[in-house]
Each structure stands twice: as structure tokens, then as C-alpha cells.
Amino acid sequence: MSVIEMMILGFLAERPMCGYELRKKMEQLQGYARRFSDGAIYPATSRLSEAALIEQIAEETGDGRPRRRFRLLDAGRERLIDELKQTSGFNLTDFTRWTVVLTFLSVVPDQADRDAVLRRRYDLLNRGDMHYFYCDAGNPLSIDQIDDPYRRGVVVAHDAETRAELEWLRAMLGIDEDR
Numbered sequence: 001m002s003v004i005e006m007m008i009l010g011f012l013a014e015r016p017m018c019g020y021e022l023r024k025k026m027e028q029l030q031g032y033a034r035r036f037s038d039g040a041i042y043p044a045t046s047r048l049s050e051a052a053l054i055e056q057i058a059e060e061t062g063d064g065r066p067r068r069r070f071r072l073l074d075a076g077r078e079r080l081i082d083e084l085k086q087t088s089g090f091n092l093t094d095f096t097r098w099t100v101v102l103t104f105l106s107v108v109p110d111q112a113d114r115d116a117v118l119r120r121r122y123d124l125l126n127r128g129d130m131h132y133f134y135c136d137a138g139n140p141l142s143i144d145q146i147d148d149p150y151r152r153g154v155v156v157a158h159d160a161e162t163r164a165e166l167e168w169l170r171a172m173l174g175i176d177e178d179r
Helices: 003-014 019-030 038-050 074-085 095-107 111-125 149-173
Strands: 054-060 066-072
Touching (some): 003 054, 003 066, 003 074, 019 038, 019 095, 074 111, 095 111, 111 149
Antiparallel strands (some): 054 066
């Protein structure tokens, strides 16, 4: 499932929406990273509709123009739950995709399933070999080995973000930091 499809199903889990509302919600979630056009939204809603995960409801607006409103079907909710429960790969490792997963993780009804997803992210971030992208032949460079002040800034910001997320994950999972 694409990130766009996950966002559509996730936002429709909150309430029925038209394409314009979906696009605005998606941009609020990821707008700093990318903009969404109708050319991205409507093909995705068509695929989801054809797969019987959402339904399109035709409505008239006050000025007589037709508007399509989309509603999540039970099969769509189940598919979203399954996708969220099975979070792995780029949806786990890429921070932008991970924020989409976190945004809708509450849709998963079972706390143990939600915790399993958080635990996979925690284990990923807590690995001893966790580093950003500055390496020398596959060996991570420490901040002391990086001379460029802007690259150092990237590493400092990344490390602070990782520490903050690990602290939040430990709190959510009830993990004692001293263990």
C-alpha cells in the first residue's frame, strides 16, 4: 500500500471527506515534505474504490456542481489495520513515512499490536550501529570526525531527534532506561 493510500484510508477512518478535504489533511500531515495534487489523490481514491475499500458518494453543492465524498468501508478499515500492524521496511525506517504510521496507529484496536509496532521502531533506533549517512567505507563517522559544520549540524539535529523519540518510545512501552 502506498503512503498516499494509507493516508486516505487513515483520514477516512476519522470521517467521510471529499477529495479537497483529503488533500488538505494530507498536506497538513506532510506538507512540509511534499504537496499533493488532485492528480495524486483521485487515481488513488479510484484504486481504493475499485478494491471496495472506500465508496464514492456523489453530492450536489449549493452552486449545482457535483462533489465526490469518500467513505471508508469495513474492508478498508481492516486493510488499514493490517497495514499498520505489519509496519516494516521504509514505513519503519523513513521518518516521514513513520509519521504517517504514527498518525493512524490508534486505529489498531489491540494495544499489544500497537506496542509491537512501536517496539520494532524502538529496536531499530536503539541498535548500536544506528547512524545517519556519513560513513567511511561503511563505518559510521563520529561527530568529531566530521569537519564540515553543516554536516555536523545534520548529525546533531538527527541525534537529538533520535534521543527524543527513544525517550518517548520508552515511556509508551514502559521500558526502564537502565535496563
